Amino acid sequence: MHLAYPAVLAALLFCTGLYGVLARRNAILVLMSVELMLNAVNLNLVAFDVWLSKAAEETLHSGQALTLFTIAIAAAEIGIGLAIVLAVHRNRGTADIDKLRDTAEGHGLEDTDDDARTAEPAAETGRTGKAEATA
Numbered sequence: 001m002h003l004a005y006p007a008v009l010a011a012l013l014f015c016t017g018l019y020g021v022l023a024r025r026n027a028i029l030v031l032m033s034v035e036l037m038l039n040a041v042n043l044n045l046v047a048f049d050v051w052l053s054k055a056a057e058e059t060l061h062s063g064q065a066l067t068l069f070t071i072a073i074a075a076a077e078i079g080i081g082l083a084i085v086l087a088v089h090r091n092r093g094t095a096d097i098d099k100l101r102d103t104a105e106g107h108g109l110e111d112t113d114d115d116a117r118t119a120e121p122a123a124e125t126g127r128t129g130k131a132e133a134t135a
Contacts, residue, residue: 006047013040027085027095031078038074042067 013036020033049063089095 003047003051006043010040010043010047013037013043025097027088027097028082030097031081031085034081035074035078038070042070045070 017033017035017037017040020036021030024030024033045063045067049061049067052063053059053061085095088100092100094100
């Protein structure tokens with residue numbers, strides 16, 4: 001088997017995963033796209049390990065060992081990532097990345113709340129800011 005076949009397949013998988021990360025708005029689909037990119041890297045590691053083992057007399061299969069390590073790290077990453085996404089979904093009610101704000105405490109929220117509080121009394125009295133200034 002030629003090295004070009006798994007390399008092209010891995011490139012297509014990686015490009016598909018990259019498109020999913022950049023274009024998707026749902027956090028779970030973004031995590032799935034990251035996993036697709038990691039699987040493309042794993043495919044390259046195994047393909048190059050097999051290709052290099054045919055050329056060398058002594059084979060260590062370090063590409064396959066690194067692939068197993070990458071799979072273990074990816075499993076831990078997806079577990080933590082899904083836990084974070086579920087916690088955010090419970091607190092905010094959505095997993096849409098565009099609708100989520102920065103998770104820093106009070107980042108940008110006080111400004112919108114203060115504007116809404118000052119606008120409510122003026123709307124209740126029926127006066128605007130200019131009418132109060134001239135009265």
